[in-house]
Structure formats: C-alpha cells, structure tokens
Amino acid sequence: MSAVSLGYYPGCSGLGTSLEYDASTRAVCRALGITLQDIPDWTCCGSTPAHTVDHVLSSALAARNFAQAETAGIDDVITPCPSCLKNLRNALEHMEDDLFRARVDALTERPLTRPHTVKSVLQVLVEDIGLDAIKEKVTRPLTGMKVVPYYGCLMTRPASTMRFDSPEYPMSMDNLLAALGAEVLPFPLKVECCGASFGIPKKEAVTRLSGKLLDLAAGLGAHAVVVACPLCQMNLDLRQEQINAANNTHHALPVPYFTQLVGYALGVPEKELGFDKLIMPLAPAFTAMQEACAKATAVAEKKPAAGKTEATAGGAA
Amino acid sequence: MRIGVFICHCGSNIGGTVDCKSVAEESYAFPDVVFSTDTMYACSEPGQQGIIDAIKEHNLSGVVVASCTPRMHEPTFRRAVERAGLNRYMFEMANIREHVSWIGKNKDANTNKAAELVRMAVSKLRLNRDLHSKSFPVTKRVLVIGGGVAGIQAALDCADAGLDVVLVEREPSIGGKMSKLDKTFPTVDCSSCILGPRMVDVAQHPNITLYAAAEVESVSGYVGNFEVTVRKKATYVDWDKCTGCGLCTEKCPSKKSFDRFNEGVGPTTAIIIPFPQAIPKKASITRDACRQFTKGKCGVCAKICPTGAINYEQQDELVSMKVGGIVAATGYDLMDWTVYEEYGAGRYPDVITSLQYERLLSASGPTGGHVKRPSDGKEPKNVVFIQCVGSRDVSIGRPYCSGFCCMYTAKQAILTKDHIPDSQSFVFYMDIRSPGKGYDEFTRRVQEEYGAQYIRGRVSLIYPKGDKLIVRGVDTLMGGQQVDVEADLVVLAVGGEATQGSPQLAEKLRISYDSYGFFMEGHPKLxxxxxxxxxxxxxxxxxxxxxxxxxxxxxxxxxxxAIGLLSKDMLASDPQIAQVDMKRCVGCGKCIQVCPFKAIKEVDVRGQIKAEVIETVCQGCGLCNATCPQGAVQLSHFTDNQILAEVEALCRF
Amino acid sequence: METIDLTRPDTAFIREVEKESGQTVSKCYQCGNCSAGCPMSFAYDIPVSRMMRLVQAGQKEAVLSAKSLWMCATCETCTQRCPNNIDVAKVMDVCRHMARREGKGGVYAVKTFWDAFMQSVGMNGKVHEIGLMVMYMLRTGRVFTDVDLAPKALPKGKMSILPHRAKGRKEVADILRRFHEGAADEQKVQARLAAAEQAGKQAATQEGGRS
Structure with missing residues (x-):
C-alpha cells in the first residue's frame, strides 16, 4: 500500500454534531497512510436546503469549494458525509453541460480550471485501500460484536451519480465490518430513509422512520447500528430517546460511525475516535462482544482442537 | 426493349404525398419506356389485370411497378407478368411508399424522389434477362426443435399427415414448461392429465423419432434438403437398456443435486428420471453432482441397475440426417428475477417464482401437492402475488408484456384457496390482461368467488421481519395509498424471455431474431x-x-x-444465384472463403483451377460477387452492370 | 370535488417541468411504485405517483400548492425503483423550485427551516447548527422544539455556541446575492455566451485578416 494524498472536505456537521466522524476519519486515514489535505477555507457544499431552492445555486456553493481546492493544488477530494458527496458530485456532473457551467460561473465568478473527482471515505477504504490491506492491520478485532450496517439512502443513490456499490443492497460496509472481525447481520432496510433533515421541522418523520430501523436492528439482536452519514447518526443516536418516547420503545442501541470501529480495530486510541461523543454509549456493545467471545472460548475449550483455533484466531490476528 | 411503368397510389398511402400522375408522365422520358400510367391499387385484381392488358396491348417486354416494399407484393406482380406471357424476372419494383411517401411530407420533393427511383428501376430492367428455375426433389421429413406443447403438437400433426418427424429436445424428457404446471387456466384442469397422453402419442407414433437430451449441432443445405446434425448428449445411461424402473434414483447417495424439473424446490439425486410421466422414461446422470465423476468413486447406480444400463464412459454422439422442413419450437425461460434487489434478489427463501409455486401445488411435486413454504415448511396463510416482475419494466430492459402472467396468477390464487381454505391471497397488478375466451370471467371469479384481494399497484420493497415478509406496496385506486401486507409467502409472477441459446440457434437456422432473442416471423400478420x-x-x-x-x-x-411444403415431390429453385465466368476466373479461391453457405467449390478445368457454384446450395447473397477481384462471379438478376446502371441513373448530373 | 377540464391542460407548465427536469412525464404509466416506496408518503397530502399524474394532466396549481413538495426527503427511492427510468425525485425538485419562484408558502415549518439554513450559510459560509436552531425557533415560535436534546448534545461539545466562520463567507454571501439578483438566469447567461462567441469570432476574423 503506497502513501496516498487526498484533498479533504469535512462538511459543516464535522464541526458540530458529527465531530467524532471527522476525528475518526482523520485518525483512520493516518493509520492507513492516507495523507489528508483540508480544502483551505472550505464553505457549505450546498447541501439539501440549497438543492431545494435551485440546482444552479447548490452547484455554485459546491463549485466555490473546488475553486478553493484548486488554490491548494488539490484535484481529488474525499468527504465522509454522503450528503456533501452527493451535492459535490451533482455539481461536477451538471457542470459538464456548458450552459449550466456558465450559469454557475455567473454566481461564483471563479470558473474552475481543472477536472475534479469526489469520493466518499467509505469508497476509498473499500476500493482504493482494499479490505485485505485493512484486515492485515487489524490489531483489535471486533470478534463477537453483532452489528447491522446502515448506509442511509444517499450513500449509493442515485446510482448514476454515486457509481458505488448497489443502490438497493450495498455490501461494502458489510464487508468492511466483517474484515474487522465483526459479525455482520443482514439488514434488509440498510438503505431505507431515516427521516433525513426533517428531525427539526417534522419530528414524526424521524420517530417513524428511524424508529422502524431501530426496531428491526434490535429484533435482529444487533449490539450496534453502524452508520456512514452524520444525519442518520444524529437521527438514530441523538434522537433515540425521542423515538423511544414517541413509539413507546426502550431501545438503547449505540450508533457508531464505521470509521470509529475501523479506528478501534486498527488500534487507534479511543480518545482520538470520539467514542465519548456518542449519546448512546458504545461500551455495552464492547461488553456484549467480550461476553460473546468468552462464551465462544469456553465452548471451544470444552471441545478442543478445531473449535479452539477458530475462536482464538481473531484474538491472535 | 419496350417498358411499361405503373405508378401506384396505394389509396392515399402514396397518393397523399406523391403526385403519382406527374411521376407517370415523367416516366415517358426514361429510355425504352413506351407506356406509363398511374393506378389506384396496383395489387388489386383490376390493378393486376390493367398490367396484363397493357403488356398485351402495347407489346411490352418489361414492367416496372412503383408501389410498396417488394417483400409483400413482388411475388404478386411477378405472377401477373408471367400470366401475360413474360418471364417473371422481366419485372422491377420501385418502393415509393416505405422509402418515399411514408417518410417525407414535402410533396414536391417526394414526387421528385419517386421519379428518381422509377428511373433507377427502368435502367436496371433494361439489363434484365429471362431467368428460369430448376426443380429438385424434396426430403419428406420434418425436424421439430423443442418438445414443449407447441413442438409436440407440430410433431404429431406432421406425423399424422404421413411425414417422417425427428423431434429434438434439450432436456431428458419432452413436455416443456406445461409439464411443470399443476393446473391450467381458465378451466383449472390438470396439466399433466391433458399433456401426458400427447407425450405418450409422441413416444408411440411410428413416424416420430425422438431425441431427448439432445441439441441441434449444425444445419446446412436449403429448403427441401436441409442437412442437420444433432448432438445426443451423454446421459451416462444406455437408453436402449434402461427400463425406467427408477431403482438407481432410489439408491443414489448424492441427494443434493439441483432439481431442474422442480425448479430447485427441494434437492434431487445425481441420477434422475425427471418426473413420473417423463417421455422417454429413462434415467440420466447429472455429471457435476455425481460422485463417480466428482470424487472418482461410487458406482452405486451401476451396481444396482438390473439391466446394466449405466455407462460412465458414454460420450456425446453426433447423428446426421436430411430433412425437408424445420419447425423451431424452443419456447421460453423465466427471466432472471434476482436483478430485483428490492425483492431480496433471492436472499429470502419464501420469495419464490410462479413456476416454483406450480411445483409446490403439484401432486407430483416435491411436497406432494401440500403447499409448504421453503424456509420452515409451514403452510402459508397470507400469500402475496406480485405481477409484472420482469415484464413492462423499461429499467431492466424488459418493456414487453409477457402475456400469460395475469391469467396464471389468477389460477394460482384460486388453487391457493383450494389447497388452504383459510388462506388469503393478495394480488398486486398493474392492469389485468385477459383477452382470451373465458379469460376475463376467470379473473372475476378469483375475486368474487375466491375472495382474492386485487390491489392495483406495484410493490416497492419486500423485507423479512421475524418469520413474516413485509410487502410494501401501493393501492393506486385509493389514490396512491401506501399499503403493507404481512405475508407468509410471496410468489413473483416472473415474466418470460427467449430461451437460453435462442440467438445461437437462430444463426444456425439463418433466421432473424429480435433484440430480446425471440425469432422473427415472416410477416407479423400474414x-x-x-x-x-x-x-x-x-x-x-x-x-x-x-x-x-x-x-x-x-x-x-x-x-x-410444413405439410404443404412437403406435399410436393419437387421444388423450384431460385434462379437468382451466382454464376462464374470461367474465362475470367483466375482460381484465387476468395469466393470460396467468403461463401457462408459452402456453395462454391474448386474444379479443375483442363489443368486450371476454377470456381464453380453449386446451384442448389447457393442462396444468392452476393458476397462472392462483391469479393471477386476479377468480376468473374456475377449474381444473376443483380450483376455489376445492373447495379451500376441504377447508380448511373441516380447520379446522372 | 371540482371537475377538471381535461381539454384545457396547461401545456406550458408540462413543457417547463419537462425542460427543467430533463424527464418525459408521459413515460409514467401510473404503477405507483414511487408512492409504494416513498418513506415520507405518510406526511404527503398528495402521494408522489399522483403528483406525477397531475403533472401529466397539466394541473399546475394543484402541483405547486402541494405540501408533498416540501416533505420530500430527496432519498431518491422513487427514482431508483421507477420501472420507466423517470427521475421522479428530480421532477419533485423542479416543481418545488417552481413553487418557490411562484411565491408559494409551502409547508411553513419546513420552508422556514430551509430558509434559516440558507441564511446561516450566507452569514457564516458554513452552517452553524446552534445558530440555525435559534433562528428557526425564533421564526416559528417553536421555542421548545428539541430543547430536550440540548442537555445531551451540549456537554458533548458537539454544539459550539459560536459559529465557525469561514474567511470566504463574503464570497458565499455574494453567490447568494447574485442568485437572488438573477445573475444565473438562463436567458441572461445564454445571451452572454452568445455575445462572447460572437466577439470571439470577430476577433478571429480580425486576427485572420492581419496575418
């Protein structure tokens, strides 16, 4: 694995509600030898609200960031947030049309001079770094932790824009978590909408939709719901008690970012991964994991030979 | 030469946007034209008579008709000029409908173009020569490819008419998709009860030779005299010795083979007789599943077989035959529905295809006709049927309606109620297409008498929750109302597609096929x-x-x-074939290389190598003509000079 | 229910939706798959398949007044599963854009939230989550919205009271200002492009003349 250098767009929530996503992304990239260069003085990507106003406007807000990237000599950008990714990608795609590009330029007054690419952190880990390379570096496997991966609706959609994994049943995060040693449960609603940004203006959207996700994840016996989107994380974690109150449920499911678990497995110190920033504490998931591990070892000791090697393989790796 | 020109109005089809009268007048200016007129319908009885009368009255030696595509009416007009005493090849057709009036709106431009096309036709006709067919004997044997219900019917009808029939079936038994069905619509009668006797008739008919577990390897030759090679695939059982007793299938230790006949509902053995009514009722070994082949040791079936029919060394066998006509009846397959990720793409065992459900319903199926869902063997209570899975879906490249799913779904809903009286069926549909005799009444009966819930709308998502499947759909008749069904079993009415290997077979038969692999008929209506x-x-x-x-x-x-074709003892050959000018031919052999029909051979003419066309094999495609560097090979009726005369007529400025 | 006069559809509206979205609305055969999969349908006044039907019928007022436009989460499920490859989400998008241009109020809470979001972006260059919340609460009067979350989020240091202001915030504000001044209007930009092309041609001819 050669050293990789990429431009980095953290996204606004990385400064607030998803501090831990930003921190763990940086830590994981460091551990994997990816050098991140922040886009200097980046600004809002356009995101959902601008998108609801006008496509040229949202693309112009995105384009300013590419113009900033150019000042630092950055062409290829990654971002952890799928919403930012979609908007940045959409802008590049739309600007292939000359008239659209001219309209964007009329707003930014800073025409772009070079071609750019944007990828998600997940895509870079899975496609560019590769699962085998990550697996090799695992020092603290997640053996025994039952997780459901929840991608959210934006990570792979629309397929023609995102061009990554399946828009209906993606597997990249499943495979990544499995490479860390976790027991990945098949989660049929892994791309169903969580209620998105309606948490504030229409709370019922979140209590209903995210509630359904939590119900199903709990029903499957998951120790954690692993996410890749700040908005999903906020809905499932910060609003979990609101959801419980609205639906008369008693979920206490931790909702870590996949980068936090990758970082843990790679041996990154926990304080760099922002575990303490999660509202629903992650500790019970680790406890459950250790219990499961201990149980497996106990069973293995009763039945020596084949069973034993299997149970301890994760620990030794 | 004395040429007559007839410009057809085709009602308003041509006359609407072409000034036919002025084209006719203009035609008088073309060389050798002595008579020209316009006519309302050249192909009608009075229209043809007008051509015949003009030939006689004006002593014409050639005729040009400017009308529609020659595909339909060239034979009509050729027969007309023949009736007037001319050779049928002293006739040319200019297509001023498909090539002019239907594609252009500007009347002046159209009229001009029509006249140009007539000028070209006249120029070619001036170089036409009388051509004469030869006759050749036909082989009174028919090859039927595919032993489903269509192929069985064709084979029996031909055989009953006294023709020899060779029936080739890819699977080890005939019967096709119909043999997998439990009941048939709209009468709900037992499929194998009505098909079984027909299958037996095939086996017993003295005029029918059946090759099951066989495929057409190659086809050459031409109408009346096709040369066909059939590959009999190794079944590792000598079918001459096999009595179909089934002992081997009982004792076979490899019991996890994919059951093709039962659509994978439950496993089967490595040596199988596909189903009790199979014709021929012979055993065959699935090589990939057989321990003798995969592990190199077993031999249980060979030991148990009372007639010593098992032969692990058996090889494929090629059989060649001559046939006069061929019927392709290769049927269809269900499309691969696992492209639908939102329906689980095969991840959920209780989401099954309609054909799998037939096997669950069938008394001869793996559950003995008791509906048990695959995951846990429980009897389902809420059964959801989803129509148009893989039909009418542009996004997966299947825009067409499969035609039979509405009806078989209605039938399956009825059977569900018959099998499980306390069950409830839900049918998601887009439109009910039931135009056959008694069909629409049938789709009403399932709702009115059997209480099936019909919901107009597609299903967006299926996901498991506990031991149920949540089916999330919509009722568009309630204005786009989202609906959920907690289902125990989901049956997908999967659409059909051309059977695997259709394009390859079409190429062997030299017939056209559409972009979905369905074979093209000669004319969609006629x-x-x-x-x-x-x-x-x-x-x-x-x-x-x-x-x-x-x-x-x-x-x-x-x-x-086929019977009509082979009722004649002799057929006339098409004289529009290649001919070699021996004086020009230098024996380079290029024509032999390009000929797709192997219709040219080398001959020794006084010590020199020359090309010679085998007249009965040549199909008149003209590749040799275009390839010959010497211009020695000429395609009769389409010689270089004739084509160039047309080009010159067009490029006269 | 009022009778709709089908003989007088608003064809200009249909054309405008088709042009802005790049979609052919007549491709919709009303299977309802978009409505079936729509996670926000429970909050819609008109399900998305019916929105498509209303666009097909040129029912501009009904479409642009629909609350549904404002409740769409842009999750793209409708687009993803449309059997006719229609980008349904994009049709919803452009209808919402048109509704905004026509001054439709939309769903007050949603529109206010989005407007507050854009204002926060305009002020800081980035979104300041606390500032956005305060702005939203002040405008809607929903002062108790999510107050239960504050004791959870604040101690985590996730909500900084002061915004992270970008140096380029003026640039962002300029983009928004130019947008509202109509600098990106299609006709205007098109005319400018044409003029530039003309000038380029003239320059080239002059150049050619000189050499």
Whole structure:
C-alpha cells in the first residue's frame, strides 16, 4: 500500500454534531497512510436546503469549494458525509453541460480550471485501500460484536451519480465490518430513509422512520447500528430517546460511525475516535462482544482442537 | 426493349404525398419506356389485370411497378407478368411508399424522389434477362426443435399427415414448461392429465423419432434438403437398456443435486428420471453432482441397475440426417428475477417464482401437492402475488408484456384457496390482461368467488421481519395509498424471455431474431409461423410469449405449413444465384472463403483451377460477387452492370 | 370535488417541468411504485405517483400548492425503483423550485427551516447548527422544539455556541446575492455566451485578416 494524498472536505456537521466522524476519519486515514489535505477555507457544499431552492445555486456553493481546492493544488477530494458527496458530485456532473457551467460561473465568478473527482471515505477504504490491506492491520478485532450496517439512502443513490456499490443492497460496509472481525447481520432496510433533515421541522418523520430501523436492528439482536452519514447518526443516536418516547420503545442501541470501529480495530486510541461523543454509549456493545467471545472460548475449550483455533484466531490476528 | 411503368397510389398511402400522375408522365422520358400510367391499387385484381392488358396491348417486354416494399407484393406482380406471357424476372419494383411517401411530407420533393427511383428501376430492367428455375426433389421429413406443447403438437400433426418427424429436445424428457404446471387456466384442469397422453402419442407414433437430451449441432443445405446434425448428449445411461424402473434414483447417495424439473424446490439425486410421466422414461446422470465423476468413486447406480444400463464412459454422439422442413419450437425461460434487489434478489427463501409455486401445488411435486413454504415448511396463510416482475419494466430492459402472467396468477390464487381454505391471497397488478375466451370471467371469479384481494399497484420493497415478509406496496385506486401486507409467502409472477441459446440457434437456422432473442416471423400478420428462410417455421413462445392454447394453435399452423411444403415431390429453385465466368476466373479461391453457405467449390478445368457454384446450395447473397477481384462471379438478376446502371441513373448530373 | 377540464391542460407548465427536469412525464404509466416506496408518503397530502399524474394532466396549481413538495426527503427511492427510468425525485425538485419562484408558502415549518439554513450559510459560509436552531425557533415560535436534546448534545461539545466562520463567507454571501439578483438566469447567461462567441469570432476574423 503506497502513501496516498487526498484533498479533504469535512462538511459543516464535522464541526458540530458529527465531530467524532471527522476525528475518526482523520485518525483512520493516518493509520492507513492516507495523507489528508483540508480544502483551505472550505464553505457549505450546498447541501439539501440549497438543492431545494435551485440546482444552479447548490452547484455554485459546491463549485466555490473546488475553486478553493484548486488554490491548494488539490484535484481529488474525499468527504465522509454522503450528503456533501452527493451535492459535490451533482455539481461536477451538471457542470459538464456548458450552459449550466456558465450559469454557475455567473454566481461564483471563479470558473474552475481543472477536472475534479469526489469520493466518499467509505469508497476509498473499500476500493482504493482494499479490505485485505485493512484486515492485515487489524490489531483489535471486533470478534463477537453483532452489528447491522446502515448506509442511509444517499450513500449509493442515485446510482448514476454515486457509481458505488448497489443502490438497493450495498455490501461494502458489510464487508468492511466483517474484515474487522465483526459479525455482520443482514439488514434488509440498510438503505431505507431515516427521516433525513426533517428531525427539526417534522419530528414524526424521524420517530417513524428511524424508529422502524431501530426496531428491526434490535429484533435482529444487533449490539450496534453502524452508520456512514452524520444525519442518520444524529437521527438514530441523538434522537433515540425521542423515538423511544414517541413509539413507546426502550431501545438503547449505540450508533457508531464505521470509521470509529475501523479506528478501534486498527488500534487507534479511543480518545482520538470520539467514542465519548456518542449519546448512546458504545461500551455495552464492547461488553456484549467480550461476553460473546468468552462464551465462544469456553465452548471451544470444552471441545478442543478445531473449535479452539477458530475462536482464538481473531484474538491472535 | 419496350417498358411499361405503373405508378401506384396505394389509396392515399402514396397518393397523399406523391403526385403519382406527374411521376407517370415523367416516366415517358426514361429510355425504352413506351407506356406509363398511374393506378389506384396496383395489387388489386383490376390493378393486376390493367398490367396484363397493357403488356398485351402495347407489346411490352418489361414492367416496372412503383408501389410498396417488394417483400409483400413482388411475388404478386411477378405472377401477373408471367400470366401475360413474360418471364417473371422481366419485372422491377420501385418502393415509393416505405422509402418515399411514408417518410417525407414535402410533396414536391417526394414526387421528385419517386421519379428518381422509377428511373433507377427502368435502367436496371433494361439489363434484365429471362431467368428460369430448376426443380429438385424434396426430403419428406420434418425436424421439430423443442418438445414443449407447441413442438409436440407440430410433431404429431406432421406425423399424422404421413411425414417422417425427428423431434429434438434439450432436456431428458419432452413436455416443456406445461409439464411443470399443476393446473391450467381458465378451466383449472390438470396439466399433466391433458399433456401426458400427447407425450405418450409422441413416444408411440411410428413416424416420430425422438431425441431427448439432445441439441441441434449444425444445419446446412436449403429448403427441401436441409442437412442437420444433432448432438445426443451423454446421459451416462444406455437408453436402449434402461427400463425406467427408477431403482438407481432410489439408491443414489448424492441427494443434493439441483432439481431442474422442480425448479430447485427441494434437492434431487445425481441420477434422475425427471418426473413420473417423463417421455422417454429413462434415467440420466447429472455429471457435476455425481460422485463417480466428482470424487472418482461410487458406482452405486451401476451396481444396482438390473439391466446394466449405466455407462460412465458414454460420450456425446453426433447423428446426421436430411430433412425437408424445420419447425423451431424452443419456447421460453423465466427471466432472471434476482436483478430485483428490492425483492431480496433471492436472499429470502419464501420469495419464490410462479413456476416454483406450480411445483409446490403439484401432486407430483416435491411436497406432494401440500403447499409448504421453503424456509420452515409451514403452510402459508397470507400469500402475496406480485405481477409484472420482469415484464413492462423499461429499467431492466424488459418493456414487453409477457402475456400469460395475469391469467396464471389468477389460477394460482384460486388453487391457493383450494389447497388452504383459510388462506388469503393478495394480488398486486398493474392492469389485468385477459383477452382470451373465458379469460376475463376467470379473473372475476378469483375475486368474487375466491375472495382474492386485487390491489392495483406495484410493490416497492419486500423485507423479512421475524418469520413474516413485509410487502410494501401501493393501492393506486385509493389514490396512491401506501399499503403493507404481512405475508407468509410471496410468489413473483416472473415474466418470460427467449430461451437460453435462442440467438445461437437462430444463426444456425439463418433466421432473424429480435433484440430480446425471440425469432422473427415472416410477416407479423400474414406470415405468423413462417420465417424469412424458406422451409423454416416457428411455433410457440420462441416467436413471442404466448399461452398454451395459442402455442398449440401455432404448432398446428407450423405443421400445416410444413405439410404443404412437403406435399410436393419437387421444388423450384431460385434462379437468382451466382454464376462464374470461367474465362475470367483466375482460381484465387476468395469466393470460396467468403461463401457462408459452402456453395462454391474448386474444379479443375483442363489443368486450371476454377470456381464453380453449386446451384442448389447457393442462396444468392452476393458476397462472392462483391469479393471477386476479377468480376468473374456475377449474381444473376443483380450483376455489376445492373447495379451500376441504377447508380448511373441516380447520379446522372 | 371540482371537475377538471381535461381539454384545457396547461401545456406550458408540462413543457417547463419537462425542460427543467430533463424527464418525459408521459413515460409514467401510473404503477405507483414511487408512492409504494416513498418513506415520507405518510406526511404527503398528495402521494408522489399522483403528483406525477397531475403533472401529466397539466394541473399546475394543484402541483405547486402541494405540501408533498416540501416533505420530500430527496432519498431518491422513487427514482431508483421507477420501472420507466423517470427521475421522479428530480421532477419533485423542479416543481418545488417552481413553487418557490411562484411565491408559494409551502409547508411553513419546513420552508422556514430551509430558509434559516440558507441564511446561516450566507452569514457564516458554513452552517452553524446552534445558530440555525435559534433562528428557526425564533421564526416559528417553536421555542421548545428539541430543547430536550440540548442537555445531551451540549456537554458533548458537539454544539459550539459560536459559529465557525469561514474567511470566504463574503464570497458565499455574494453567490447568494447574485442568485437572488438573477445573475444565473438562463436567458441572461445564454445571451452572454452568445455575445462572447460572437466577439470571439470577430476577433478571429480580425486576427485572420492581419496575418
């Protein structure tokens, strides 16, 4: 694995509600030898609200960031947030049309001079770094932790824009978590909408939709719901008690970012991964994991030979 | 030469946007034209008579008709000029409908173009020569490819008419998709009870030779005299010795083989007789599943077989034969529905195909006709049927309606209630298409008498929750209302597609196929069972998806065409074939290399190598003509000079 | 229910939706798959398949007044599963854009939230989550919205009271200002492009003349 250098767009929530996503992304990239260069003085990507106003406007807000990237000599950008990714990608795609590009330029007054690419952190880990390379570096496997991966609706959609994994049943995060040693449960609603940004203006959207996700994840016996989107994380974690109150449920499911678990497995110190920033504490998931591990070892000791090697393989790796 | 020109109005089809009268007048200016007129319908009885009268009155030696595509009416007009005493090849057709009036709106430009096309036709006609057909004997044997209900019908009809029939079936038994069905619509009668006797008839008919577990390897030759090679695939059982007792299938230790006949509902053994009514009732070994082949040791079936029929050394065998006509009846397959990720793409065991459900319903199926869902063997109570899975879906490249799913879904909903009286069926549909006799009444009965819930709308998502499947759909008749069904079993009415290998077979038969692999009929209305290759006919779903009554009707229709063709002892050959000018030929052999029909051979003419066309094999494609560096090979009726005369007529400025 | 006069559809509206979205609305055969999969349908006044039907019928007022436009989460499920490859989400998008241009109020809470979001972006260059919340609460009067979350989020240091202001915030504000001044209007930009092309041609001819 050669050293990789990429431009980095953290996204606004990385400064607030998803501090831990930003921190763990940086830590994981460091551990994997990816050098991140922040886009200097980046600004809002356009995101959902601008998108609801006008496509040229949202693309112009995105384009300013590419113009900033150019000042630092950055062409290829990654971002952890799928919403930012979609908007940045959409802008590049739309600007292939000359008239659209001219309209964007009329707003930014800073025409772009070079071609750019944007990828998600997940895509870079899975496609560019590769699962085998990550697996090799695992020092603290997640053996025994039952997780459901929840991608959210934006990570792979629309397929023609995102061009990554399946828009209906993606597997990249499943495979990544499995490479860390976790027991990945098949989660049929892994791309169903969580209620998105309606948490504030229409709370019922979140209590209903995210509630359904939590119900199903709990029903499957998951120790954690692993996410890749700040908005999903906020809905499932910060609003979990609101959801419980609205639906008369008693979920206490931790909702870590996949980068936090990758970082843990790679041996990154926990304080760099922002575990303490999660509202629903992650500790019970680790406890459950250790219990499961201990149980497996106990069973293995009763039945020596084949069973034993299997149970301890994760620990030794 | 004395040429007559006839400009057809085709009602308003041509006359609407072409000034036919002025084209006719202009034609008088073309060389050798002594008579020219316009006519309302040249192909009608008075229209043809007008041509015949003009030939006689004006002593014409050649005729040009400017009208529609020659595909339909060139034979009509050739017969007309023949009736007037001319050679049928002293006739040319200019297509001023498809090439002019239907594609252009500007009348002046159209009229001008029509006149240009007539000028070209006249220029070519001036170089036409009388051509004469030769006659050759036909082989009174028919090859039927595919032993489904359409192929069975075609084979029996041909055999009953006294023709020899060779029936080739890819699977180890005939019967096709119909043999997998439990009941048939709209009468709900037992499928194998009505098909079984027909299958037995095939086995017992003295005129029918059946090759099951066999495929057509190659086809050469031409109408009346095709040379066909059939590959009999190794079944590792000597079928001459096998009595179909089934002992081997009972004792076979490899019991996890994919059961093709039962659509994978439950496993089967490595040596199988596909189903109790199989014809031929012979055993065959699935090589990939057999321990003798995969592990190199077992031999249980060989030990147990009372007649010593097992032969692990058996090889494929090629059989060649001559046939006069061919009926393609290769049927259809279900499309691969696992492209639908939102329906689980095969991850959920209780989401099954309609054909799998037939096997669950069938008394001869793996559950003995008790509906047990695959995951846990429980009897389902809420059964959801989803129509148009893989039909009418542009996003996966299947825009067409499969035609039979509405009806079989209604039938399955009825059978569900019959099998499980306390069950409830839910049918998600987009439109109910039931135009057959008694069909619409049937789809009403399932709702009115059997209480099936019909919901107009597609299903967006299926996901498991506990031991149920949540089916998230919509009721568009309630204005786009989202609906959920907690289902125990989901049956997908999967659409059909051309059977695997259809394009390859079409190429062997030299017939056309559409972008979905369905074989093309000669004319969508007037030649529904013929193809553009003489002597090759179509029956059943290989031409386009259809239900059992239509497949049987087409089987009989294709048989009628084959019987008609082979009722003659001699056929006339097409004289529009290549000819070699021996003086010009330098024996380079390029024509032999390009000929797709192997119709040119080398001959020794006084010590020199020359090319020679085998007249009965040549199909007149003209590749040799275009390839010959010496211009020695010329395609009769399309010689270089004739083509160049047309080009010159067009480029005279 | 009022009778709709089908003989007088608003064809200009249909054309405008088709042009802005790049979609052919007549491709919709009303299977309802978009409505079936729509996670926000429970909050819609008109399900998305019916929105498509209303666009097909040129029912501009009904479409642009629909609350549904404002409740769409842009999750793209409708687009993803449309059997006719229609980008349904994009049709919803452009209808919402048109509704905004026509001054439709939309769903007050949603529109206010989005407007507050854009204002926060305009002020800081980035979104300041606390500032956005305060702005939203002040405008809607929903002062108790999510107050239960504050004691959870604040101690985590996730909500900084002061915004992270970008140096380029003026640039962002300029983009928004130019947008509202109509600098990106299609006709205007098109005319400018044409003029530039003309000038380029003239320059080239002059150049050619000189050499």
């Amino acid at each position: 030649k529904p069972v013929e193809t553009n290759t003489a002597g090759v006919f179509l029956a059943g779903s290989c031409q386009g998806l259809k239900d059992i009554p239509s497949s049987v009707a087409q089987g009989s229709a294709a048989a009628a065409k």
